[in-house]
Amino acid sequence: MKKKLLGLLLATTMVFGMVTGCGDGGGTSSGGSDSDDTAKVESKEASSGGEEDSSGADGEIQVGIVLPTKDEPRWLQDQKQFETILDDAGFTKQVLFSQGSSAAEKTNVETLISKGIKVLIICPQDADAAAAAVEEARDAGIKVIAYDRLIKNTDAVDYYVTFDSVSVGVAQGQYLIDNAPEGSDIPLYLYAGAVTDNNAFLFFEGAWSVLQPKIADGTFKIANSSEAEALKDKAELTRDEMSKIMGQVTTDWDFNAAKSKAEAHLTAAGADVKGDVLILAPNDGTSRSIADVFAADKDITKYVITGQDSEMASVQYIIDGKQSMTVFKDTRTLSADSVAMAVDILDGKDPATDSSYNNEKIDVPSKQTPIVVVTKDNVKEVLVDSGYYEASEFTGLE
Ligand code: BGC
Numbered sequence: 001m002k003k004k005l006l007g008l009l010l011a012t013t014m015v016f017g018m019v020t021g022c023g024d025g026g027g028t029s030s031g032g033s034d035s036d037d038t039a040k041v042e043s044k045e046a047s048s049g050g051e052e053d054s055s056g057a058d059g060e061i062q063v064g065i066v067l068p069t070k071d072e073p074r075w076l077q078d079q080k081q082f083e084t085i086l087d088d089a090g091f092t093k094q095v096l097f098s099q100g101s102s103a104a105e106k107t108n109v110e111t112l113i114s115k116g117i118k119v120l121i122i123c124p125q126d127a128d129a130a131a132a133a134v135e136e137a138r139d140a141g142i143k144v145i146a147y148d149r150l151i152k153n154t155d156a157v158d159y160y161v162t163f164d165s166v167s168v169g170v171a172q173g174q175y176l177i178d179n180a181p182e183g184s185d186i187p188l189y190l191y192a193g194a195v196t197d198n199n200a201f202l203f204f205e206g207a208w209s210v211l212q213p214k215i216a217d218g219t220f221k222i223a224n225s226s227e228a229e230a231l232k233d234k235a236e237l238t239r240d241e242m243s244k245i246m247g248q249v250t251t252d253w254d255f256n257a258a259k260s261k262a263e264a265h266l267t268a269a270g271a272d273v274k275g276d277v278l279i280l281a282p283n284d285g286t287s288r289s290i291a292d293v294f295a296a297d298k299d300i301t302k303y304v305i306t307g308q309d310s311e312m313a314s315v316q317y318i319i320d321g322k323q324s325m326t327v328f329k330d331t332r333t334l335s336a337d338s339v340a341m342a343v344d345i346l347d348g349k350d351p352a353t354d355s356s357y358n359n360e361k362i363d364v365p366s367k368q369t370p371i372v373v374v375t376k377d378n379v380k381e382v383l384v385d386s387g388y389y390e391a392s393e394f395t396g397l398e
């Protein structure tokens with residue numbers, strides 16, 4: 001069975017061509033039994049939705065997957081990959097979304113426990129709050145794989161499958177440096193992800209590690225964070241220090257929050273932080289919102305803005321010159337790695353790992369996947385030629 005599955009995983013990775021449903025806010029769900037496709041980004045209410053149930057004849061499910069929200073195209077990409085791989089491999093599975101709510105997440109885990117899952121693959125909504133949910137799973141004899149985001153302060157996480165998140169931040173910061181205008185005091189706007197997400201800290205840490213020397217030597221001038229300004233001479237920030245900055249510039253991973261924040265920043269900004277500017281945007285959804293706000297300001301002559309996830313809408317923004325870069329995190333690899341781990345677990349074997357992450361309670365054995373920087377220059381090669389998207393899904397692709 002292992003051999004067959006590995007072949008399938010490989011085939012899926014190579015052949016899987018289309019990730020659909022990647023418009024702003026909501027999108028398609030791939031035939032789930034309880035799809036709430038009208039869910040909008042504004043409504044982060046506590047409800048689970050978009051579930052895909054492939055229970056066996058006796059209603060038992062082998063692998064349960066809990067993802068944070070279906071309101072961001074990123075997680076629909078992961079959902080699609082999981083469904084394809086697990087279906088092809090003949091596993092019974094169910095994918096549930098927590099819709100931005102830790103309470104819904106816990107209910108989702110309990111639902112899956114009651115269906116007899118052996119392995120739980122979970123991307124937590126909130127790194128700390130998810131501990132209680134996975135402890136319930138552990139107590140029911142289930143193995144837990146944290147997916148993409150770490151679960152903190154618990155020993156009930158068996159494995160962690162993730163991208164190299166610090167390197168995502170480094171890539172974003174380095175892109176701004178490499179594409180900055182000449183001169184000094186170049187305005188730099190900082191934005192961050194949700195403080196409940198451990199990844200948001202890793203992204204910020206990576207970006208700060210390369211941007212800080214440029215801020216300290218006066219090449220860049222922070223435009224929108226007094227806390228970052230106060231800490232500009234510190235090469236390495238503690239978690240508390242990062243929290244202070246991120247508290248001021250968090251988007252909460254919410255497109256509308258990002259838009260409002262960017263509007264407020266530009267309203268408050270003086271002429272010294274307008275003109276040609278640099279923007280550290282943490283992911284694609286927030287990047288598009290922030291970019292739209294900056295594009296509409298007549299005193300912004302040019303902006304360079306980062307992103308991550310290679311969402312379809314952002315790929316179009318990059319082709320159109322509205323977003324400068326994104327980071328490709330190949331969800332085909334991440335989902336395949338998690339499923340391969342689940343198979344090992346179901347076979348009674350120890351899954352292979354290549355790193356470990358401390359979650360403030362234990363060192364969690366981990367598997368890391370590298371990332372790729374995508375710009376207008378290589379977008380076709382990385383995202384179309386690799387079969388991740390189809391050329392016909394975009395306009396103006398050369
Ligand atoms: C993920 C990103 C995603 C963000 C918002 C992070 O934990 O790593 O890919 O854009 O959450 O959902």
